Amino acid sequence: MQSLRVNGYDMAYLDIGKGPPLVCVHGSLCDFRNWSPVLGPLTTRHRVISVSLRHFFPDHWNGSGHTYSLAQHIEDVIAFIARLDVGAVDLMGHSRGGHVCFRVAQRRPDLLSKLILAEPGGEIDATLDPDYTHAPWPMAGPISAAADAIAKGDVDGGLEIFLTALQVPWKRLPATTRQLLRDNATTLIGDARDERIPFSKSDAESIKVPTLFIGGANTRGLLPKVLHALAAHVPNSRTEMIAAATHAMFEQAPQTYSRIVLDFLEG
Known part of the structure; x- marks a missing residue:
């Protein structure tokens, strides 16, 4: 590195x-x-x-x-x-x-x-x-809920909220993948307040x-x-x-x- x-x-x-x-x-x-x-x-x-x-x-x-x-x-x-x-x-x-x-x-x-x-x-x-309507980004809610959980110390719970919204089964992920996600979990706090x-x-x-x-x-x-x-x-x-x-x-x-x-x- x-x-x-x-x-x-x-x-x-x-x-x-x-x-x-x-x-x-x-x-x-x-x-x-x-x-x-x-x-x-x-x-x-x-x-x-x-x-x-x-x-x-x-x-x-x-x-x-x-x-x-x-x-x-x-x-x-x-x-x-x-x-x-x-x-x-x-x-x-x-x-x-x-x-x-x-x-x-x-x-x-x-x-x-x-x-x-x-x-x-x-x-x-x-x-x-052509079907666009001005509305909150569909992932905004799950990201916000996940970020709140992570900020309170429930890292795995927050990651599961986020991944479920993406149709990814958190508990079925390999241990190495789950650890990589944990290593970066707090970045969801930044995502939750980002402007896109x-x-x-x-x-x-x-x-x-x-x-x-x-x-x-x-x-x-x-x-x-x-x-x-x-x-x-x-x-x-x-x-x-x-x-x-x-x-x-x-x-x-x-x-x-x-x-x-x-x-x-x-x-």
Whole structure:
């Protein structure tokens, strides 16, 4: 594990393999370890740089202050890539990390060669969704309830609330996965008070780097809707859906996921 001082914060990361640099950004409740299932295949052809966002493991944040936000994470990833000083990189993000990477590509396309978005998290506005109505984000309630439980010390209870809303059975998860989630549980306190800007058609059309969208064919809810709405309007993009997989696609089908990513990066 290494660290890089970025915007007054030490960002921890793993740097493995040789070749063109691929920066990987995890989603909610995860950290740089999240990409472990695909590090083997990806590092055969690429230098994989897997970063932990501000206040995620190995940090042990107590949930206080206002230094946790989507906007801060976007600023941090931009600064992190610039400080790596390796030229343009390929950038890959999953879930909330996919949202971060989308905004990085929107603001600083000069830093990127290609973009990979694995079920990017967020909402889509009326320009992308004809059924859009201004209402609270469906996950806002579960995140708030989970954050309250975690703030009161009931970490497992809070995580179960959050995961149940995503149709993920907490008690059936492997022990190592449950521990990774516990290590990052307090970040849900930050998520509960974060402000999210929905994706728009103009946002999607502004992405200028070649983009790959990856999804799990069995993922339900808002995530596939967001993926396909964005993919329909991002120029020079393609979409790949992994059969029999859900949101944790690179854990469930690491070889397939890696093959899709490598084919895109080398195509």
